[in-house]
Structures are given as C-alpha cells and as structure tokens.
Amino acid sequence: MIRTSKLLGAASIVTLAALGATPAFADGTGAGTTIQNTVTVSYSVGGVAQNDQQATDQFVVDRKINLTVAEVGGTQTVVSPGATQQVTTFRVTNLSNDTADFALSVAQQAGGPGAFGGTDNFNTTGETIYIDTDNDGDWADETPVSYIDELAPDQSRTVFVVSNVPLNQVSGDVASVVLTATAHAGGTAGSQGALLTTSANNTANTVDTVLADGAGRTDAQYDGRFSAADDYIVSAAALTVLKTSSVVQDPVSGTNNPKAIPGAIVQYCISVTNAAGSATAAGVNVVDDVPAGLTYTATNFPVRTNSTSCDVAGATDTGSFSGTRVSGTLANIAGGETRTLIFQAVID
Numbered sequence: 001m002i003r004t005s006k007l008l009g010a011a012s013i014v015t016l017a018a019l020g021a022t023p024a025f026a027d028g029t030g031a032g033t034t035i036q037n038t039v040t041v042s043y044s045v046g047g048v049a050q051n052d053q054q055a056t057d058q059f060v061v062d063r064k065i066n067l068t069v070a071e072v073g074g075t076q077t078v079v080s081p082g083a084t085q086q087v088t089t090f091r092v093t094n095l096s097n098d099t100a101d102f103a104l105s106v107a108q109q110a111g112g113p114g115a116f117g118g119t120d121n122f123n124t125t126g127e128t129i130y131i132d133t134d135n136d137g138d139w140a141d142e143t144p145v146s147y148i149d150e151l152a153p154d155q156s157r158t159v160f161v162v163s164n165v166p167l168n169q170v171s172g173d174v175a176s177v178v179l180t181a182t183a184h185a186g187g188t189a190g191s192q193g194a195l196l197t198t199s200a201n202n203t204a205n206t207v208d209t210v211l212a213d214g215a216g217r218t219d220a221q222y223d224g225r226f227s228a229a230d231d232y233i234v235s236a237a238a239l240t241v242l243k244t245s246s247v248v249q250d251p252v253s254g255t256n257n258p259k260a261i262p263g264a265i266v267q268y269c270i271s272v273t274n275a276a277g278s279a280t281a282a283g284v285n286v287v288d289d290v291p292a293g294l295t296y297t298a299t300n301f302p303v304r305t306n307s308t309s310c311d312v313a314g315a316t317d318t319g320s321f322s323g324t325r326v327s328g329t330l331a332n333i334a335g336g337e338t339r340t341l342i343f344q345a346v347i348d
C-alpha cells in the first residue's frame with residue numbers, strides 16, 4: 001500500500017505538468033474540469049503474477065480570475081463646454097478560465113495627470129455606463145447597465161461611459177474618468193453573481209477561486225478588479241467683444257473733422273474676436289440697443305455684418321433694425337478670427 005501511494009503521488013505530478021504545457025484554452029483549462037488519474041500496480045509472488053492493484057486520484061480545476069480594462073481609441077474625447085452625453089469608450093476582457101460577471105463602476109479622477117496628458121482639473125456629471133450589446137459602436141441604442149453578465153472566457157465587451165460637461169469649462173480643461181470592472185461569479189444569467197475572493201484553502205473536488213489579475217489605473221494586483229482611464233478635454237471658444245464709435249459727418253463740417261453735434265452721424269463698430277487656438281464659435285448673434293439721444297439711420301448703409309475689421313467696406317452682409325434695436329448674426333468665428341457688426345445713428 002505504501003508503494004502504491006508513492007506511485008500515485010508521482011503520477012499526479014506528471015499529469016499536472018502535462019496540463020500546464022498544453023492548456024485546452026488560451027486562458028487555461030476550464031474551471032470545474034474534472035481531472036481523473038488511475039494508477040495500476042502489477043506484481044508477482046513466488047514467480048506467479050498476482051492481481052493488479054489500482055488507485056484513482058480526482059480533483060477539479062479551480063477558477064483563475066483575470067481581466068483587463070483598456071481605453072479604446074488611444075486619445076482624449078474633445079468636448080465643448082456645456083456639451084451633454086459625451087462618450088468615452090473602454091474594452092473589458094475576461095482572461096479567466098471561467099465565465100464571470102463583471103460589475104462596472106466609473107469614478108472621477110481628482111487631480112493628477114490625465115490619461116493622455118494635461119492635468120485633471122474638473123469632473124463631468126451624470127456618468128452613465130452602457131455596453132455595446134449589438135457591437136455597432138453606438139451607445140444610444142443601449143440601456144444603462146451596472147455589470148456585464150455571463151462573459152465567457154476570452155470574450156470582451158465594449159463599454160461606454162457617457163457624461164456631461166459643465167458650461168463654465170475653458171479650453172484645455174481635462175476630466176479623467178476611470179472605469180473599473182470587478183469580477184463576480186457568473187451565477188445565473190440575468191443576475192449578478194457573488195463577489196469573488198481568493199479561496200483560503202484548496203479543496204480537491206471544489207472549484208476554489210484564485211484572483212490572478214494585474215494592477216490597472218487605480219486597482220491593485222490580485223484584487224479581482226481592473227481599471228483604466230480616459231480623458232475628456234475641453235475645446236472652448238473664447239470670445240471678447242469691443243464696441244467703439246466715431247463721428248463720420250456733421251451738418252456743418254461734413255466729413256471734414258466732424259464733431260458730435262446734433263444732426264451728426266455716429267458710426268458704431270461691434271467687434272467680436274475669438275482667441276487664437278480656440279474652438280470655432282457658431283451662431284454668434286449680436287444685439288445692440290441704440291442709445292437714447294440717437295436715432296438709427298440707414299442713409300449711408302443699413303446694418304452691416306461680417307467685416308473682419310471696423311472698415312465697413314469689408315462688411316458684405318446685412319443685419320436688421322427693429323424698434324430701437326440693431327441685431328445681426330455673424331458668420332462662424334474660428335480661433336484667432338474677428339467679425340464685426342457696423343451701423344450708423346444720428347445724434348438727436
């Protein structure tokens with residue numbers, strides 16, 4: 001019996017080595033697989049062969065949990081101040097030897113380096129998580145989730161984090177968001193299984209668990225979690241407005257060194273400039289109430305827009321005048337560009 005036990009031990013070691021060398025799957029032999037091994041001992045007594053002695057060893061393969069979360073796209077998501085439902089994209093992969101559920105959570109980074117440069121200096125709001133169940137790259141056809149259900153070994157899912165940008169952010173502001181996936185038992189389809197932890201002991205015919213994951217953005221090695229960061233970076237317009245006036249003619253001197261006397265025509269120029277490097281400003285609408293003591297006049301030209309300076313010669317488009325109000329919509333103003341609205345009024 002003692003010899004038989006030694007043989008059993010040796011046979012088991014050989015079997016395990018063979019398993020390690022040629023795993024059945026990329027992620028190893030599936031958890032719960034039964035490994036059975038029978039040893040046969042033959043012998044003789046007095047030159048006569050006796051009945052063989054046999055013994056069998058059996059255990060089940062344990063659950064090795066490993067996962068990754070990776071940012072998709074390799075760059076920041078460029079957003080405008082006040083933009084809603086802005087998307088960052090991740091990929092969650094199950095590298096375990098078992099089907100598992102993966103709880104999903106998103107956290108706002110509090111300062112520190114962004115994932116793609118810059119420094120985190122604000123938080124987005126209303127973070128919502130979606131899985132791309134139909135793999136079309138679109139989150140809008142999905143419903144919010146809190147976990148990936150029944151992700152098989154070697155399978156992965158695209159996960160979207162959708163959130164809103166506060167209106168008061170300026171160009172270069174960065175918000176880093178961290179997506180963490182936490183391994184849970186698969187349990188049953190349609191519900192999240194129990195949180196997995198490393199088993200204290202190895203029980204031969206029980207599927208024990210070993211957390212074998214690495215350390216990601218904010219998680220540790222062997223904690224059953226993995227995390228990755230993605231950044232929102234703000235590209236804002238930075239408009240400044242300048243309003244100037246000049247007397248262009250008076251009833252006495254004409255255009256020769258005119259003075260601001262009753263009957264004189266005053267030309268106003270409202271100049272809108274977008275700072276260099278800023279996002280293009282669209283739908284720029286200028287509204288200006290003609291001050292008391294002046295009366296709008298279209299004698300020389302109506303309200304003019306879209307000169308790049310206060311020279312009316314370059315102002316090809318027309319604004320409008322109604323009541324006492326001058327208004328006009330300017331063309332899109334790219335970073336570093338200026339557009340103006342010009343009108344004239346007579347001193348009462």
Ligand SMILES: [Ca+2]
Nearest residue numbers: 109120122123
């Ligand atoms: Ca932040």
Ligand SMILES: [Ca+2]
Nearest residue numbers: 132134136138
């Ligand atoms: Ca989709």
Ligand SMILES: [Ca+2]
Nearest residue numbers: 186188189191
């Ligand atoms: Ca499940």
Ligand SMILES: [Ca+2]
Nearest residue numbers: 214219220225
């Ligand atoms: Ca980890």
